[in-house]
Amino acid sequence: MLRHTRTLALTLMTVATIGLGCVGGSKSNPVNKEALKQYILPAVPADVGTRLDVDFEGKVKLLGYKITPAGNAGPGTEIKLTMYWQCVETVGDGWLLFTHVLDSGGERVLNIDNVGPLRDWVDNKQALAPMAWEKGKVYVDEQTFRLPDQLNTPELTVTTGIWKGDARLKTTAGPHDRENRAIVAHIKTGAANTPKPTVTQIPLKSLRVDRMAKDAKPIKIDGKLDDDAWKTAATTGPFVDVGKGTPNPAFPVQGSAKLTWDDKNLYVGFEIQSKSIVGGFPKDAKDPHLWEKDTVEIMIDPDGDGDNLDYYEIQINPQNLVFDTRYDKYNEPKDDAKNVYGHMDWSAKLKSAVVVDGEIDKADAGKGYVVEAAIPWASFDKAKQVPPKPGDTWRMNFYGMKNNGGMAWSPIMGEGNFHKATRFGKIVFGMPGEALPTGSASGSASALPAPSMSAPMKIAPRLPMPPAK
Incomplete structure (x- = not known):
């Protein structure tokens, strides 16, 4: 049985060619x-x-x-x-x-x-x-x-x-x-020393995500994000520096995410801007280390308490390859020597598609890529309630990554790695046009509409940031 349904569309300025070479990532070629x-x-x-x-x-x-x-x-x-x-x-x-x-x-x-x-x-x-x-x-x-x-x-x-x-x-x-x-x-360096913002200066992100209207047309997973449902979907706004919580135009990847849902699926769309788009994995790779090159990442802690118990990690790269796993607690189970990262037998059973604007595996030959995914609620086997009820809060984070570095929706602020659930933002589920149940979420999450998308950001030249431990 297939773990995922995937569609890869390579369009616009050039036809992308997918190679197996890479920089700082897993290679299929033997050591010379x-x-x-x-x-x-x-x-x-x-x-x-x-x-x-x-x-x-x-x-x-x-x-x-x-x-x-x-x-x-x-x-x-x-x-x-x-x-x-x-x-x-x-x-x-x-x-x-x-x-x-x-x-x-x-x-x-x-x-x-x-x-x-x-x-x-x-x-x-x-x-x-x-x-x-x-x-x-x-x-x-x-x-x-x-x-x-x-x-x-x-x-x-x-x-x-x-x-x-x-x-x-x-x-x-x-x-x-x-x-x-x-x-x-x-x-x-000759540069001035700028104080780093403290965690108290960067409040935890919170976002209300409304269900799709019941009469809305189903979302077609084709990597285009042009369905009517995406026009009213909640958006994270531009990702920020993971450690500082502020914009970082020097990082070679910028991006944002959109979210909506229905009774069957959580829908997530990423819009990533990057001049150099790296794939580099065999097209049939199973759970490849996508974080070592270019990928988007979704972290999900369904209980909303940020305790890092029974949380999920999903990555999708420009080749539309998927890495998905479930963890019992913070970064566990994990064994680098045995290539074990969580319960890798878990499957999100997602359907995804990617559209690449440019050429993969060629420096400065692209503009970015779009990832569109439908993740079945039934996949979240440790969640207390699926689908969520209006007013339920889950903890999530979204990253645009290159070579194990990245930009995030909710910054980690040095409190741990990308898995730190206490720094995941709060996703509050709602129904369109309806107030949230009393006491279900903070006013900042429930009273305000989702922020609008900003204009595309300028992309700085690529920086080498290979895999971390």
């Missing part, structure tokens, strides 16, 4: 061992750049690094970083490299874990990760990345380390922080 030989040295070279000698539990040493430009680099600058690692003892299966670029307050600005020849993500692992390193050899780790076009920190710090699941190899010598990250380099 011959090409990787140039990054493996039999002994420590005479020049390893600036010495660091960071020791990771006596198993691996970060000998040193070279960085260009050195010292100062303004917003938008391309950075070339080369690090020299020595394998002292074999580390065992599952250990991978990570690199984080932090602002002056310690907040992560970039995740470039899977950027570079050693780190290309192939078959759910890095091409030449520490788990494959041989004792005594030195590994030349090259990373090229671009700083965001907009920065609000005068200094960036490049940190790196070795991780597996929820663990990191401990740093026992050399420059490092309390989170077992080696401190590699500091970059002066």
Whole structure:
């Protein structure tokens, strides 16, 4: 039995071609061992750049690094970083490299874990990760990345380390922080330091979503969002920065979502703006790691209490591939080594369609894409009431994602990852033209109509933000 019904429409300016190549995501191609030989040295070279000698539990040493430009680099600058690692003892299966670029307050600005020849993500692992390193050899780790076009920190710090699941190899010598990250380099940006908004300054999002009129024509799932029901559907308005709750035009993906419902389905429509649209998965992939490239994401906690118990995750990418799963509690069950993310046998049984404006897997060759989905209420097997009654509140969040980063309807504000249900917005279900039952929702959710859609936003150039842990 099929888990989903899917339709993919590639239209408008160009005919999209779907390739299997990718940047920082799962690949179907095998590791090119011959090409990787140039990054493996039999002994420590005479020049390893600036010495660091960071020791990771006596198993691996970060000998040193070279960085260009050195010292100062303004917003938008391309950075070339080369690090020299020595394998002292074999580390065992599952250990991978990570690199984080932090602002002056310690907040992560970039995740470039899977950027570079050693780190290309192939078959759910890095091409030449520490788990494959041989004792005594030195590994030349090259990373090229671009700083965001907009920065609000005068200094960036490049940190790196070795991780597996929820663990990191401990740093026992050399420059490092309390989170077992080696401190590699500091970059002066010349930007002013802008205070980050606090959670209390960013109220939790709330949105009333009315049922479709009973005499309305059924929604046709074709990825166009041109049915009459969508004209009056509730809309989230433009997505915001996940960590700050404010617009972030520098992020390479912008978007918004629309919602409506009937007795059978929850209907969700996404309008995503992006110059570079990435697919990159086999067309028959089952539950692929869509978050590693381009996708939209829906998080749903049906009880409305934000307790992260029995919640659902659904992702749909520009190829109209679907990842769907159910979690018992916050991020559990989860086992990175076994490729387990929730109860992946759960199926949303959804019907979806995608229309792409541009060409997939070609840089700066698109404008964006539209996702349209009908999700049966019956799929939410842990919900107390389906379909919801007028006045019922569910917790949801909506994301437009690229390389495991994203923009959100309701910002997380540093309180956790994209799964943090206490930061999901409140969806209050209603009937058109009717007041909500007394005490069913806050005035902010029940008294105000849904906000109108804004004009399309400008899209900034793509930033490299590979998979996070």
